[in-house]
Amino acid sequence: MSTLHRKLLRDIVAGKARFFAVTFLVFLSLCLFLSTWLSYRSLDHSYSYASEELKYNDIIIKVAEAPDSVVDGLEGIEGVDAVISRLVLGSGCYLPNGENIVCQLVGMPAGEQPPLNQVLVEGGEYLPAGATNSCLVEVHLSDYYNIAPGATLQVVAPEGKQAMQVEGTAASAEFFIVSTEKTMIATPRNYGVLFVPQNWLQQSFGWEGNSNQFCFRVKEGADAQAVMEAAEKELSQYSVLYASLGDDTEARQLLDLDVEGFREISLFFPILFLIVAALSLYMILTRMVHMQRRQIGTMMALGLGRRRITVHYLSYALLVGVVGAVAGLIVGYFVAGWLTHEYAKSIGIPLVSMVMEWEAVVEGLVVALAACFLSSILPIRRLLKLKPAVVMQEEIGEGKVLVDHVSLIERIISPLYRLKATWKMPLRNLSRNRRRALLNIMGITFAFMLVLVSMALLDSMDDAFSFYYNDFVRYDANVYFSSPVPLDDASGLSGISAVKGLEPYLMVPCKFQKAGDTLGEGLLRAVPQNSDLLGLYGTDGQKMQLPDQGALLANWFRDGLGVKVGDTVKVVTSVGSMDMKVEGFVKQIGGLAVFANLSWVQQTAGTDLVNGLLVASSGSQGDELRDDLMQIPGAAGVEITEFTEEMMRDEMMGMMYIFAGMMILFAVAMALALVYNTISIAYLEREKEISVMLALGSRMKLVTGVFTVENLIVAVIAVIPGVLAGYGLSVLMMKLFSNEFFSAPAVIRGASYAVTILGVLLVVLLAELPSLRRAGRINLADIIRDRSR
């Protein structure tokens, strides 16, 4: 090992805490980058892998109702490799523990898996040949309620409850997250998928010989789009409600949105962290070079070339980069594995296939090293431009050092000039090195920004839920009928005890089109014009009422799809197609929904049917209310608002708390590492002054006070840009995360601002502790006599 290498190692050991802090920032950046990037790529790949393994369809077409025999004609379309018909219906179900949930029944052939859209049996057996009252329970539901093979469920059919034996549990890439019912917020607590024998389903629900979905696999090299168009044409007489290529289904879109989120996180936050690491490194190297200028001058005088000196100091930065990046990449790889498996499990991707991208590893390493290189080359080059004698003799400043001016704030607020000399020091220290003061402020601004963004995520979600459950949902229960009933029947149910409000509705899945282009799929929600149980508000918070004719659309139509008031949107449903004039937009936190006057919709569609009731109870609540309402003839399921809200808050917000908590942890760790570096460097610069203060008889309390005031002033200055940047970033983040399935404005509550500000100030106080401890152990005599300080 050369002498210079030994010097490098000893420099690192001498300032090991700062070395560790800045290396930790690089580590965090790379760990976050690789873990989220690989998860993004692996989830994407896993979905394709699972689709391939389970023979997932290339095309799916949903119709109102069509005979199974149509399959013969569809098989003749050029490019079609295989076609299946299946019946998928919504109903109610009583679980082994007596809980009632809404379920989706998916018809499957008994005895063997279908040629397309198979399931992965995770427990028990597939539906046996000739099975009737048997089912497979989708894993989300079986996991949530701990339903094992051998248990018995009761499915609500038109003729009454039917007992079903659980043959096994199964996963499918097709059914994660999405409730095709769309009439409710789907959670395992209140919604599940059951795979049942197709024949049993058709017979029990009056669909003998008919189905409502056709799934296609196209031949290798065939044009899937052309096949879909031909199939749509063939099925047009059966009211095509939905047609999609395999890559364009809702499940796939949701996954895409999720993995897109991972992709954004994998780039956005690591870049932010790397910038902060580079700033930190810049400050450390600047200070190190400044403090070692005599050594550098001596090295130059001894004939050491500028290149070798540059390499020597660059080695420090590159070592930070290599150690931080390699450790980050290794840990990031394992975190990616864990994250991918956990996430795949939570959303229901049955098969996971991890991807390793060496390109990403190399890119991460190169970017980290480049950031370290760029941040360190400037201070070294500045010094090496000088002559050795000058380097050794002069006090080489870092940036423009201003120590001969009264501070700006004293000039503006003249009484400050009359402060005690002790308290003028922190004010003037701020402007003594403007570049570093700016870097310090930027560092703490970053800390504010990151913590505030994390808080905004929580507040925005909480605000969205509060809006949904306090303002929009004003009913205590939502009753689903197993099949639509005439309006008069539904209205006649108000005799149920303790019900103070009852509003029938017609909610049907639909497709939205504008000028022939499909905008998306969602839900038509037709409710009484003067509904009290569904609160419709504009995005400005104003209450809105349904128009006589036309519709109010969810705000995503305007914000995400460019629909304007006065446009006409075609709503294609199983009860007919309707042209609706857009009369306004209502605030919605997720999903594409159109709200219209029930009477007008029924009149337009030529029907008097409704398929559910919104209920406000004046008496019983919870389980009791559900049991009461399940007595309503035809009721397939009851969603109790209180339960759904509780579950959503527990599970969804719980996940959000974990996610935001992790972000806050990262932000605080980063802030601590960064502020520690800036403060410890500021301390080193002042160490001699502090020694003089102590030598003159200042108590540590006074030194601590002066140092703390200086750091807190920097933090307070950083509050304004930090809060502004944090708010701006939160708005950007919520826009990035908004889509047709979820959209919420960025909200940051007063308490969050307060917690963030106090938290960052606390970080500042914590970060200065090591420096103050060092001041307490200072060797006054040595430092005072050391001219290089």
Add this chain to the structure above:
Amino acid sequence: MVRSDNGKELIRFEQVSKIYPMGELEVVALKDVNLVIEEGEFIVMLGPSGSGKTTILNLIGGMDTLTEGTLTVKENDISNLDSKQLTDYRRTQIGFIFQFFNLIPTLTALENVEFALELIEEDTREKSMDALKAVGLEERADHFPSQLSGGEQQRVAIARAICKSPPILLCDEPTGELDYKTGKNILKVMQVINRNQNQTIILVTHNSAIAEMSDRTVRLHSGSVAEINTVEHPKEAEALVW
């Protein structure tokens, strides 16, 4: 015991040793030093590097603690003071003048003096200005250290040291960074202070010519007092030549 007989005792070293552990080795900085310094004396300490001059200064200044022996100042044993007591001691009893001036760069000349006074009292402006006047720097009171010459900076340091009228002034190579003329001016200021305010001055230097203006010269060698000379007729600072 090495002492003079013509005044009131201020500082007493009794068998004082200072040993610095350096890994497995021990470096003896002072060994069995016995010395008495009296009020109002102007002492110059001479000796080669490593002889223990600065160690003695640091021990008297409460910036370091001894290993063996006893050190009393005004009959108080300062050998066993804790860190807080040493701080109080430095604040009230000691005035420091350093080789590299060590002014606080963000404070003006006046504020540097005020800072030292603020540590012990409230009303500081007038006394600080008086101290600057005493060193002939009242015109430069609002200048920052970087706007002052080396000699001016050292005069501010002297003003800072004398403003609170400490009984002891410790000067560590006060002319080491100054040119001949400026150095003599500084010594003149110190001589005036010593005579007018009866403050005890202990000055460490490599420059043996300065010994001629002192009352006594203490010559150190290898951590021990090698020689103490009383100067019968101290020279005026202006008359010194080196």
